[in-house]
Amino acid sequence: MRKQATRGNSAHYAVQKALLIALSDDLTLPLLQIRSSLELITQADFGKKAVREHVRTMSMSVGNGLQLTEAYRMVLQSDKLHELPLETVSIGAILEDVAHQITPYANEYSTQLKVDVQRRLTPVLAHKPSLEAALQCLSTSLIRAQSAQTQKSGYQLTLGAHRSKDNEIAAGVFTDIHGLSDRTLRAARSLVGHARQPLPALPAGAASGVLIADVLCAAMWQPLRSAAHRNMSGLVVGVPASKQLQII
Secondary structure, three states, X not given: OHHHHHHHHHHHHHHHHHHHHHHHHHHHHHHHHHHHHHHHHOOOOOOHHHHHHHHHHHHHHHHHHHHHHHHHHHHHOHHHHHHOOOEEEOHHHHHHHHHHXXXXXXXXXXXXXXXXXXXXXXXXXEOHHHHHHHHHHHHHHHHHHHHHHOOOOOEEEEEEEEEOOOOOXXXXXXXXXXXXXXXXXXXXXXXXXXXXXXXXXXXXXXXXXHHHHHHHHHHHOOOOEEEEEOOEEEEEEEEOEOHHHHHO
């Protein structure tokens, strides 16, 4: 038993270390961008309008970085998620809250957000802060990835939930990104911490958000998997229905 516990702790530490490496890589780019912007706006001939634009961009980068680091702090406790209080929540309400929180970030990338939840879905049992953090990280990462893959004037991202064929509630984020599959996710899990681009379908600075969401979802229920929703592809997690309400 003690050896098994030691191996489990070692594996958990290895995942945390690998994610920290990916997170530090992803945070390097926005920090360099902030430094460059600060150097520019300190010039005497820099206009006030341009200064405001750079400050807004820097604020967005800071906010996204704080979101990732806060979610990573939850990952550090992911081995204890089964001890955290679970509550009955509406998956639709969770997705609406996440959409509201990431709207400024989506606007920065000309992305229209949509929440699409299948009617009459059973409430689910979840640790609300961890689920929200996972969906936020996943959403912002896919927003960046989508705009980097295709040059268009506008994009769409759907936060959706539906009942799958095996009667499980699947909730996640859907876009027009190509190259996200169960195979690429499996490869990314083995490459994280060893490769600068564990998810080649995503641009620099976006991979850690998906991987952090993956760890949080796996600690609560199961890892992320690829799925489709109304002709859009994306990544979802299977969310268990609340048994208490099922009994009632």
